[in-house]
Amino acid sequence: MRQAGRYLPEYRELRARTGDFLTTCLTPEVAAEITLQPIRRFAFDAAILFSDILVLPHALGQSVRFEEGRGPVLGALTRAADIDDLAVRGLVDRLAPVYETVRRLRTDLPAQTTLVGFAGAPWTVASYMIEGGSSKDFATAKAWAYQDPVSFQRLIDLLVDTTAEYLIGQVEAGAEALQLFDSWAGVWPEPALRRWCLDPARTIRARVRAAHPDVPMIVFPRGVGVLYETFAEECGAEGLSLDTTVPLSWARDRVQTKVAVQGNLDPIALLAGGDAQRAETARILDTLAAKPFIFNLGHGILPQTPPEHVRTLVDQVRAWRAPA
């Protein structure tokens, strides 16, 4: 999950020397090194490319920067005509540094470590593009979708096209699995969720499959509750990433019977450590680990998390065995 690096002293030390966050993402040598840091320490089964979902709006010509203590700040799209100003042509060239990072990683990672590429899902990326950054209620972006669904659809379609192209490019550079992050899927009523989140995910999944049938994709429709089951049935992904609130036995019976699941330790249980961390980890393993499962957090790791807690977690997960 995102922001893997910030809890590691070696990440903070490197970031202090590498300038702004977006430049760091687009400097292959540094981005590859940051991807490798947690692998060297913990030998995870998979490495997630170091980048950000907002690299795509940047490559589309939108202004994007990350401010200390404030998060991302974008030059917000405010009207339909702004969508037509997005620079779709030449996208591949502007994303070239990310592909170069993936290529380096394929050589630098241990052969048994799966390299996971990723992108933001269209709705989550569109929300940042319209709100101009993070948002509490997504009022501006959601109101646009309700008031002018035609132009909103145009933006979503543009993001479906470019995201599919971006993910295919990552596979061609060496990514072995893909994750699509729809971090803000949980804010919509059902019909809108289908239109702005489920349909785009299904289209992206189908396009990538047409180009590379063997590369699995995990979708993270965070916060969609019982509609996780619908995503499992309809979005076409091989795996779904469960957020922390999804009940485990329900996920086992209704979701894991259809697709692999990933998740969903509360990042704050990992920050807290001790008995609660151990008990929560055991509860997840005992409920989900016997069927297709990827242990992970239910959302991004917090920067204050002690690295020793991660060590304890990895040891516990590796020691787990299915009951005889």
Ligand code: CP3
């Ligand atoms: O885990 C990893 O390091 C892998 C790379 C990765 C990042 N962001 C690096 C990052 C991934 C997969 C992401 C995804 C991402 N980015 C999402 C979707 C997943 C999720 O967690 O919901 C979203 C919504 C973003 C947008 C984003 N990027 C925000 C809102 C912020 C600021 C958050 C904050 O608390 O400051 C970022 C910054 C960001 N992306 C950092 C990292 C390592 C922190 C940068 C730093 O301080 O060094």
